[in-house]
Amino acid sequence: DGGITQSPKYLFRKEGQNVTLSCEQNLNHDAMYWYRQDPGQGLRLIYYSQIVNDFQKGDIAEGYSVSREKKESFPLTVTSAQKNPTAFYLCASSKEGAYEQFFGPGTRLTVL
Amino acid sequence: SQQGEEDPQALSIQEGENATMNCSYKTSINNLQWYRQNSGRGLVHLILIRSNEREKHSGRLRVTLDTSKKSSSLLITASRAADTASYFCATDDRSSYKLIFGSGTRLLVRP
Numbered sequence: 001d002g003g004i005t006q007s008p009k010y011l012f013r014k015e016g017q018n019v020t021l022s023c024e025q026n027l028n029h030d031a032m033y034w035y036r037q038d039p040g041q042g043l044r045l046i047y048y049s050q051i052v053n054d055f056q057k058g059d060i061a062e063g064y065s066v067s068r069e070k071k072e073s074f075p076l077t078v079t080s081a082q083k084n085p086t087a088f089y090l091c092a093s094s095k096e097g098a099y100e101q102f103f104g105p106g107t108r109l110t111v112l
Numbered sequence: 113s114q115q116g117e118e119d120p121q122a123l124s125i126q127e128g129e130n131a132t133m134n135c136s137y138k139t140s141i142n143n144l145q146w147y148r149q150n151s152g153r154g155l156v157h158l159i160l161i162r163s164n165e166r167e168k169h170s171g172r173l174r175v176t177l178d179t180s181k182k183s184s185s186l187l188i189t190a191s192r193a194a195d196t197a198s199y200f201c202a203t204d205d206r207s208s209y210k211l212i213f214g215s216g217t218r219l220l221v222r223p
Contacts, residue, residue: 103154
């Protein structure tokens, strides 16, 4: 089955630790995206990548980092510099920008 | 930055009734999309309408787009309990092809 997967589903982190969220897709999509969603809110773009080895900051990139070494993978690292990291993180991919995006099931990150 | 804003924020209806939710945006767009999100899950694409289209149908969904008013509406006819979810509109940023999501409408369909 083609799709987009995220792991883990739930993640707990102590303050001061970096954590990496995984996102993998086998849809052969060029573009991939990371969003953050807070309770009762919409999605805010963290980073996006339209092609391998290239990525751009979104609206709330501070405290986050990404890499795009392979077309299929777009991991997100939440660093200790992110002041309020507890949130629901969603990864998405698309054939090209601004068209239908396919979303993963999300990772819920809680900082203890 | 918020481009699309949905209205109402929350909507509660009886099964079988129609549900209408609206989206307003600020700048010119190439297309507008609607997505559904069940609680604690990822988003699912429902429908895309291009800026040169005025109306589009998909099953029980009807979407309209008025570019002069910078607004769109999503109508779900003959609602079912399974339609209970949050619905988001998303518009493209013509300069960079990003999608910008609104804050969503939470729909509750009572059995």
